[in-house]
Amino acid sequence: MTTKDIIKPENLVYTKSRILNDTPMHYCPGCSHGVVHKLIAEVVEEMDIQEDVIGVAPVGCAVFAYNYLDFDFQEAAHGRAPAVATGIKRLMPEKYVFTYQGDGDLAAIGTAETIHACNRGENIVIIFINNGIYGMTGGQMAPTTLEGMKTATCPYGRDTAINGYPLNITDLLVKLEGTRYVTRQSVHNSASVRKAKNAIRKGFENSKEGKGTSVIEIVSTCNSGWKMTPDQSNKWMVENMFPAYPIGDLKDI
Amino acid sequence: MGKIKGAVVVNTERCKGCELCIVACPSKVLALSKQVNAKGYNFAYMANEDACVGCSACGYVCPDACISVYKVKVE
Numbered sequence: 001m002t003t004k005d006i007i008k009p010e011n012l013v014y015t016k017s018r019i020l021n022d023t024p025m026h027y028c029p030g031c032s033h034g035v036v037h038k039l040i041a042e043v044v045e046e047m048d049i050q051e052d053v054i055g056v057a058p059v060g061c062a063v064f065a066y067n068y069l070d071f072d073f074q075e076a077a078h079g080r081a082p083a084v085a086t087g088i089k090r091l092m093p094e095k096y097v098f099t100y101q102g103d104g105d106l107a108a109i110g111t112a113e114t115i116h117a118c119n120r121g122e123n124i125v126i127i128f129i130n131n132g133i134y135g136m137t138g139g140q141m142a143p144t145t146l147e148g149m150k151t152a153t154c155p156y157g158r159d160t161a162i163n164g165y166p167l168n169i170t171d172l173l174v175k176l177e178g179t180r181y182v183t184r185q186s187v188h189n190s191a192s193v194r195k196a197k198n199a200i201r202k203g204f205e206n207s208k209e210g211k212g213t214s215v216i217e218i219v220s221t222c223n224s225g226w227k228m229t230p231d232q233s234n235k236w237m238v239e240n241m242f243p244a245y246p247i248g249d250l251k252d253i
Numbered sequence: 254m255g256k257i258k259g260a261v262v263v264n265t266e267r268c269k270g271c272e273l274c275i276v277a278c279p280s281k282v283l284a285l286s287k288q289v290n291a292k293g294y295n296f297a298y299m300a301n302e303d304a305c306v307g308c309s310a311c312g313y314v315c316p317d318a319c320i321s322v323y324k325v326k327v328e
């Protein structure tokens with residue numbers, strides 16, 4: 001059987017979701033943001049909720065998420081996505097509302113909004129891309145930057161005596177009464193991509209039940225900011241990010 | 254027992270040549286072409302067509318959703 005015989009519509013087992021449109025994504029080659037966008041598209045398509053989902057885009061590399069995902073979106077000011085999502089969800093409780101935020105957005109400028117939305121138990125999903133760096137603005141130190149990790153603003157490595165400690169904000173969110181599902185996933189190989197997708201689906205399903213906030217952290221790479229190839233970045237992430245941000249469910253009630 | 258055979262089609266204009274699919278493929282099917290697309294990226298292609306088992310690992314990891322995977326059971 002030749003390749004030509006195999007490539008027929010009836011043999012198709014995997015392809016781009018139609019919810020992810022044909023606009024080329026502006027992300028750097030190999031960026032985790034693309035994989036997570038793709039998973040959100042697949043979940044929205046499989047749950048058949050294209051008309052009922054509203055995303056809130058952050059400030060950061062994902063600021064243009066609405067150009068790629070074919071459903072309603074609102075752009076929020078830097079860090080304010082959980083507050084904007086709160087308003088949308090309270091006015092339209094029947095909708096699936098989620099935020100999509102980087103670590104600078106969620107854990108620096110937006111710390112208050114993140115914590116209070118979770119503490120109020122808003123019935124939203126927070127998708128948190130933790131790449132340990134401010135990607136969009138040129139790779140500055142983020143709250144989640146690891147000890148010793150070099151960035152544009154700590155070129156000799158993060159020194160905890162000067163810069164404080166890496167902020168594991170997801171661990172803090174577990175302790176809040178308002179969160180019902182808190183998980184940490186990654187998208188660096190096919191097994192982790194599948195698990196991350198299941199977590200995203202679970203988050204969306206949860207938000208229908210009115211039992212609180214679902215937080216899905218995706219430990220991610222920013223290969224441009226880290227100054228490595230995409231493959232090197234994945235390996236570096238497994239070795240260095242995972243010990244600080246271990247993968248798995250942290251809360252599920 | 255039937256043998257599984259697969260094939261992939263890469264959307265060469267979407268591809269950014271990141272090589273993550275090449276690393277993810279357990280059967281070493283994919284490679285980057287010498288040619289470039291309109292954006293100047295060397296794109297992924299099936300360098301070793303016979304080895305593909307249609308497992309979709311390349312498709313799952315591709316950040317730009319460039320890969321369609323096809324699979325058949327050969328008797």
Ligand SMILES: Cc1ncc(C[n+]2csc(CCOP(=O)(O)OP(=O)(O)O)c2C)c(N)n1
Nearest residue numbers: 059060061078102103104105133134135136
């Ligand atoms: C009020 C305000 N302050 C600062 C900025 C500049 N700025 C843009 S993106 C960004 C950080 C983005 O980093 P992160 O949230 O980690 O997302 P990433 O780009 O890594 O995905 C900053 C500080 C801004 N746009 N608005």
Ligand code: SF4
Nearest residue numbers: 027028031061135222
């Ligand atoms: S700068 Fe980093 S986070 Fe932003 S698109 Fe590039 S790889 Fe992704």
Ligand code: SF4
Nearest residue numbers: 268269271272274315
């Ligand atoms: S993972 Fe996708 S973008 Fe990267 S080289 Fe393969 S097909 Fe191209």
